[in-house]
């Protein structure tokens with residue numbers, strides 16, 4: 001199958017203003033990109049005026065949450081109910097054009113959802129899945145996380161998550177906006193705890209993400225060897241320099257505070273108070289990080305208050321609105337995000353990679369808002385939402 005006469009963006013750069021891509025619907029893999037001519041009776045579709053790019057990769061989603069005002073709303077939910085919610089959110093995400101995600105964990109459901117998607121039982125994006133986030137007793141996300149105290153328990157918690165199938169480890173270096181009684185600016189773990197946790201994960205060959213708002217949390221986690229920093233809200237110059245020196249990727253999740261700030265009539269009083277103090281600083285830190293050349297991977301924090309699944313591409317609009325070049329912002333949520341979360345066969349249009357494709361009318365590299373209305377979304381060469389013209393042969 002060939003898609004032709006379309007602008008091609010490969011997840012790193014624009015390849016052609018009028019090019020073609022061949023994929024094998026059987027294997028679901030890309031076979032050639034660029035200058036491709038149909039052979040024999042091979043079907044092809046002409047897509048003039050359209051752009052073909054990789055499906056988006058969201059490096060930070062919460063399928064267990066659906067944008068409720070407070071995370072406590074899901075605490076009493078049974079695992080069975082939560083599993084259906086997760087499946088619905090995964091489907092919405094895929095249909096919006098997000099063909100891969102890193103799911104930040106909740107109880108132990110994400111690894112099961114991933115298997116269900118791979119079996120074909122439910123539709124959803126490719127997942128890099130976690131089990132429970134690791135947090136100090138009473139720390140951010142403790143409702144759905146694994147509480148720990150002390151370096152030994154940090155190692156045990158990492159081992160437990162990996163035993164249950166976690167493909168990466170997430171821990172909460174600071175408090176959070178959505179957990180009552182925690183302070184986003186304050187460092188939660190001791191340095192020894194973080195070091196033990198990260199060392200244990202790396203010995204087992206999995207990467208480590210940390211939720212960190214305050215600069216002390218970012219710096220300590222980076223020093224201890226973390227791989228990705230989520231949010232980075234209050235980063236100062238020193239923290240930004242450290243991200244570069246230690247080759248750490250930032251997942252800014254600009255959508256999260258924006259959505260709370262826009263829904264103050266429905267958000268909880270505590271989350272509004274915390275968001276007010278974070279939103280401007282968050283944007284400032286993001287701009288500085290972009291200027292300094294920090295590697296940025298796109299992630300939305302979808303599922304957090306009013307941050308609904310399926311609106312993921314708006315993160316790209318936010319990144320562009322706040323200092324990023326449109327092409328760089330699309331790269332952040334395709335090629336770079338896939339590389340960051342360890343999905344080697346996704347995020348770029350290359351022979352051998354999955355045929356996870358987004359077909360957009362117009363040029364989303366000039367107007368990133370076009371990404372919100374895909375003409376068609378393909379996962380593994382199969383149309384999962386939208387339509388394409390009938391193939392000609």
Ligand SMILES: [Zn+2]
Pocket residue numbers: 060062104301
């Ligand atoms: Zn999150």
